Amino acid sequence: MYKVDLSSDLKEVAAIEARRNREKERHCRFFNVQNRVMGMLSGQLHLAMDMQAAQMARLEESCRVAMMSARANVNKAQAAKLAEQQHCEHQRQQEANLTDIQKQISSNLLTENPQDAQHRVLPYCWKGMTPQQQDDIRKAQEAQCREKEAQRQAEQALDNKWASQTVCLAQAALELEEQERELCAEFQRGLGSFNHQLAKDQQAQQNYLNSVIYTNQPTAQYYLQFNTSSR
Known part of the structure; x- marks a missing residue:
């Protein structure tokens, strides 16, 4: 029988197993670092997105406040303009009424101007025409x-x-x-x-026909000569 050298095989197997373990450890360390890096990047990305969302929210809020303020200012300006127009119209109406009242007070009708009363004749004091x-x-x-x-x-x-x-x-x-x-x-x-x-x-014309054209009038004997034979 042959004698098998098992010691060298065991050493080789142990060396291979050791290399495998070292490779596994290296892979584990590599993937753990990669996972940590990806986690850090993901966290930074989420943080940046949250900061951007917060900034956008602040911008929207500031825009909304600015629009509300501008709308309020426009409404105030329109209300002030309308109030001014109403005040001017009321003042103009008051002035027109005062002018009309003064005109009526100083008119010839209320002052009884004699020149406007010439057409009125009082029978009891009329002395005839001038x-x-x-x-x-x-x-x-x-x-x-x-x-x-x-x-x-x-x-x-x-x-x-x-x-x-x-x-x-x-x-x-x-x-x-x-x-x-x-x-x-x-x-x-x-x-x-x-x-x-x-x-x-x-x-x-008739005389000419009778005397010149129709001088030889056919007789009955002339007509009897026709159709006398079979030929």
Whole structure:
């Protein structure tokens, strides 16, 4: 039997096992460091994202506050402008009312101005018209008479014009009727002359036919010579 050298094999196996263990430890150390680095990076990333989100929230809040403040300022400005317009309108209305009241107070109606009261006549204290009033009435009457006369003359001229135009139209109608009668008579004379000449021409043509063209009139014997045989 052969003797097997087991000591060298065991040493080699132990060396291989030792190398494997060292490799495992090295891998464990490497992956542990990598995990730690990845964990640190992930934590830093989450921290940066949280800080950015917080900053965005602060910016949004500041923007919202600024917009609310601007809107409030605009509303205040519009309210102030509307109040100013209403105040100006009220003041203008008050001034207009005061002006109207002053005008009414100082008007001739309330002050009873005699010049505006001339048309009012009190029967119990009327002493007749003044010469000026009588003269004004006469002038008004004369003006009315002149106007009436001018109107009458204008109407008379218009009537004369219409009458003259009617006479002219009647004369024109008579002249047209006379011309129509003359034309009808002339037409009748021309038509009679034409018919007479036409009759003479027709008679002359008939005489020519009878005396020149139709001189040899066929007799009954002429017609009997036809269809006397079978040929």
